Each structure stands twice: as structure tokens, then as C-alpha cells.
Amino acid sequence: MLVARIERFPIAGSFTISRGAKTEAVTVVAEISQAGLTGRGECVPYPRYDETPEATLAAILAVRNAVAGGLDRQGLQAAMPPGAARNALDCALVDLEAKRAGRRAWEVLGRQAPKPCITAYTISLGSSEAMAAAAAKAAQRPLLKIKLGGDGDGERIAAVRQAAPHSELIVDANEAWTPSNLASNLAACAAAGVTLVEQPLPAGRDEMLGRIRRSIAVCADESVHDRASLAALRDRYDAVNIKLDKTGGLTEALALADAAQALGFDVMVGCMVATSLSMAPAMLLTPQARFVDLDGPLLLARDRDHGLRYDETHVAPPEAALWG
Numbered sequence: 001m002l003v004a005r006i007e008r009f010p011i012a013g014s015f016t017i018s019r020g021a022k023t024e025a026v027t028v029v030a031e032i033s034q035a036g037l038t039g040r041g042e043c044v045p046y047p048r049y050d051e052t053p054e055a056t057l058a059a060i061l062a063v064r065n066a067v068a069g070g071l072d073r074q075g076l077q078a079a080m081p082p083g084a085a086r087n088a089l090d091c092a093l094v095d096l097e098a099k100r101a102g103r104r105a106w107e108v109l110g111r112q113a114p115k116p117c118i119t120a121y122t123i124s125l126g127s128s129e130a131m132a133a134a135a136a137k138a139a140q141r142p143l144l145k146i147k148l149g150g151d152g153d154g155e156r157i158a159a160v161r162q163a164a165p166h167s168e169l170i171v172d173a174n175e176a177w178t179p180s181n182l183a184s185n186l187a188a189c190a191a192a193g194v195t196l197v198e199q200p201l202p203a204g205r206d207e208m209l210g211r212i213r214r215s216i217a218v219c220a221d222e223s224v225h226d227r228a229s230l231a232a233l234r235d236r237y238d239a240v241n242i243k244l245d246k247t248g249g250l251t252e253a254l255a256l257a258d259a260a261q262a263l264g265f266d267v268m269v270g271c272m273v274a275t276s277l278s279m280a281p282a283m284l285l286t287p288q289a290r291f292v293d294l295d296g297p298l299l300l301a302r303d304r305d306h307g308l309r310y311d312e313t314h315v316a317p318p319e320a321a322l323w324g
Contacts, residue, residue: 001032001033001034001068002030002031002032002033002060002061002063002064002067002068002089003030003031003033004028004029004030004031004057004060004061004088005028005029005057006026006027006028006053006054006057007026007027007028007029008024008025008026008027009024009025009027009274009275009300009301009302009303010023010024010025010300010301010302011023011024011025011273011299011300011301012299012300012301015122015124015273015299017124017125017147017149017172017174022273025044025272025273025274025275025296025299025300026044026045026053027042027043027044027053027274027275027277027278028042028043028044028045028053028056028057028060028084028085028088029041029042029088029277030042030043030060030088030089030091030092031092032067032089032092032093032096034096034100035100037096037099037100038096038099039091039092039093039094039095039096039097039098039099040091040092040095040277040323041087041088041089041090041091041092041093041094041095041249041277041281041323042088042091042274042275042277042278043056043084043085043087043088043091043244043245043278044084044245044272044273044274044278045084045085045245046084046245046272048222049083049084049246051083051084051085056083056084056085056088059080059083059085060085060088060089063076063079063080063089066079067089072093073090073093073094073097073249073251074251076089076090076093076249076251077248077251077252080248081248082225082226082246082247082248082252083245083246083248084245086248086249087244087245087247087248087249087250089249090244090248090249090250090251090252091244091249091250091281091323094108094109094249094250094251094281094324095323095324098320098324104320104324105281105284105323105324106284106324109250109254109284111254111284111287112287113287113317114283114284114286114287114317115286115287115317116314116315116316116317117286117289117292117314117315118142118143118292118313118314119143119292119293119294119295119310119313119314119315120143120144120145120170120291120292120293120295121138121141121143121144121145121295121298122144122145122146122147122293122295122299123135123138123144123145123146123147123160124147125147125148125149125150125156127156128152128155128156128158128159129159131146131156131159131160132159132160132162132163133163135159135160135163135164135167136163136164138164138167139163139164139165139166139167140312141164141167141312141313142166142167142168142313143167143168143170143291144160144164144167144168144169144170145169145170145171145172145293145295146160146169146170146171146172146194147172147174148171148172148173148176148185149173149174149175149176149177150176153173153177153181153185153188154184154185154187154188157169157171157188157189157192157194158188158191158192160192161192161193168195169192169193169194169195170194170195170196170197170198170219170291170293171189171194171196171197171198172197172198172199172221173185173197173198173199173200174198174199174221174222175199175200175201175202175203175222177200177201178201179201179208182200182201182208182212183212185200186200186214186215186216189216190215190216194216195216195217196216196217196218196219196238196239196268196291197216197217197218197219198218198219198220198221198241198268199219199220199221199222199223199241200218202222203222203223204223206223206236207236209236209237210235210236217238217239217266218236218237218238218239219237219238219239219240219241219266219268219291220233220236220237220239220240220241221241221243221270223236223237224237224240224241224242224246224256225246225247226246226247226248226252226256227252227255227256227259230256230259230260230263230265233265234263237265238265238266239265239266239267239268239290239291240256240260240265240266240267240268241268241269241270241293242256242257242260242267242268242269242270242285243269243270243271243272243282244278244281244282245272245278249281250281250282250284253281253282253285254284254285257285257288257289258288261288266290266291267285267288267289267290267291268289268290268291268292268293269282269285269286269289269291269292269293269294270293270294271293271294271295271296272296273296273299273300274296274297275296275297275300275303275304275307276297276303276304276306276307276308276318276322277304277322277323278296279294279296279297279308279315279318280308280318280322280323280324281323281324282294283308283315283317283318284324292315294308294315295310295315297310298310304322305321305322306318306319306321306322307322308322
């Protein structure tokens, strides 16, 4: 039996990127029950990809009969396109497989067991003063992810660096830079000691990245979805940000991580703002990741029961009571 629903979780304050701000995380949860066991998966529909909670919920429920008829993860890859809806179902099926086997999900999938690892903590886009204040409060964290994407980004990153002098910094421009300011923004990031810049130019209009000289690694986010999107990135990007909502689930995400590493890309494991139920499957990618950005629950006013355990620097693997 398959059931699904839309759930809402308030954000602590607000979360702002170049595309705007939001005050709640809207997720869609799928639950698949068989023989007294239930597997769960959560996804976050993303307007950037023309996804809405309502359409995602409908897409999940549209395969209810197929799931009842025994649709498995391999069949799911062909039955649905990559995206949030398939992610929730895929993760629910992995969770159910683990429960059936009485083993952890990484054992069922033949992957390395995740360990506690350092996760980035996100500083939302704002004024230089506001971002510096937020960075100062998080300055004890070893890895900060800085949202940029507007006029004055050079001043913003300089202010953040001054406020958090010892943290490793990665920057996410969310496609908001342009060919005319790309070089100056990258230079400002280099001056601030930034390690990595995510998706500086819009997906599909990022060919300039293959022509310029730069001293900072650049990571694809909106430009990479699944394995089919990798080939076009080799001359433009040094790393790829793998998010389960983009790949359409853990099954494709793991395959994408393997393929990306084989091509020489570094791997980042990323997330949307969501609960620990979204983060838990992504933890299986962390053994392959150079960067882990799974701080979604830290940005919420409340998380689910049995949520992931975070300390000032690390996130721990999920308990079986949560997922997997």
C-alpha cells in the first residue's frame, strides 16, 4: 500500500538565496507498506524545475497501482523521470528493503557504512552586515556555505571572511552571476580564501566556464541532475553537487557519484531545506564526498522524531528508527 502527503515545517527565521526567501519547508512524504513493514521517503519539490507540492503528490499517487503490483526500484527508474516524486518513492523502497532484510540500508545496497562527518552550515544571502553577523555566530564551524548572488557579492564574501577567519568557505551563487561579473566575483572569492564556488552561471549558459582561467574550483549544481548530464560538464566544472531530489532518488544518486568520480570530478552531497528524513538517505553518499552539505534540519524550527544527530561540526548517520 502506498500513501503520500504534503507536510510543512517552519524555518527558524527565513532562508534566502538569489531566487528569494522562504519561511517554511514544504515536503512530500511517501510511505510504502507491505507485510506489516513501512518504508518512508521524503522529497522537496523545487519551483526551479517547475515542481509543486501538489503535482509531486499527484505523481506519486499515480503509481499506486504499480507499487501494489510489485514495482521495485529498478522498475521505478524506467517508470518515472528524475525528480522529487521519484526520490520519495525510491527512498521509501530502499527503507522497506532494509526493514525486510533486517539490515541497514548501506548493507543492503553493498555500500560503505557512513560515519559522522563534517557538514557545511549555510549563511543566507543578505546585506554584508547581516551575513557577517550570521557568520560570526557560526565561526566555530569548520565549513560554511555562503549564499551569494547579487550586486555587492565581493563585499559580502570579504565581510564573511573577516567574521569567520578560520572556517573553510564554499560559495553558492545559485546561477545569479553573469559573464560580465564572473571574473571579478571569482577574484573576490579567491582573495577571501574560498575553496569552491557552486553554479556561478545559469545552467545551459555556462560555456564561459570552459574558457576562463581560474584559481578556484567550480562545482555544478543546477547543471547536473543524473548520469546523463555528466558528459557536458567535463571542461567546465571540477565538482558536482549531488542532491537526491535532482537525481530522482538514492539509486541514481549512488550511480551518479560512482560515474562522477570515474571521470575525475569531486563530489559534494547537497540538500534542500528539509527534515532529517530527506538527509538520511543522502548520508550513504558521504563516504565518497569531498564536501558534505546536509544542514537542512539545522535551518528548521523543529525536526522529525529520531532526527539526525548534529553537534557543532558533525552530522551522524541515521538511526534505524528514522530511516534505513
